[in-house]
Amino acid sequence: MRAIEPWVLGPLRTFVAESSTRLTLLMTTSGQVVAQHGFAGALDLMAAAALGTGIVASSSELASQMSWPAFRIVTHQGDRQSHFLSWFDTPRGRWVALVVYGSETKLGVVQVFFDQLVEELVAAAPAEPAQKREVLAADFERELNSSLRALFGR
């Protein structure tokens, strides 16, 4: 389990232990990874982050087109494993969670402990830094590599 922001680790560790999920990914709505559990490779992680945020964005747009409130939770159920995707608001902005779980747990259990995770993250989040640093194109690769090092320890 790795996190860019260390205060995320406690709530995430509890969530993973209680809900028995296989993979968990927390990211911003732009697909920037905040924390992960269970991913072995950077490529898998980045692809999952991009696809997960894409699904949330497209389902939100679909709801908007239909004049419905945005879907908070999207689940894809499979035979051997299922995906749970949800967005939530934190003091650090809107985040998206992608959770992969198998037959060892249930959607209801994931949902109950996910609600608890959100509450704990909101409570643990430090206030937003006073000045947001602009990310320049020149810094992008360095920042990406630094994030990958933090998430995979290499």
Place this chain on the structure above:
Amino acid sequence: MTGRFAPLLETLTRLRGIRGALVVDVADGLVVEESVMGGLKVTAVAAMAANIAGRSAELAGRADFGQPRFIHLQALDGSLLVAPAARDLLLVAIVGRDVPLGLIRLEMLRMAEHLV
């Protein structure tokens, strides 16, 4: 509560000592319909009941006992009662202490047979 299971749940919650009753999808652990007193976290009860029912079925299967017909989880101040029903549904009741458990059990088993 206005769904198709409403009359059944109302009948069950009229029994003495029942704090709430719900119909749960056993595969997902989600609430199908509920009639529960305030203060009970319905989503958590449904998820845990489905989990317990799933584990019990697995255990009973491994022990060659067949599928569980009734699950009774007794705690100090009350019990969680689960009656597996047809079509992947569970009938769940949360009861207090000192209640007519035998009567509630019979009633739940009878209702579970008709829960389709």
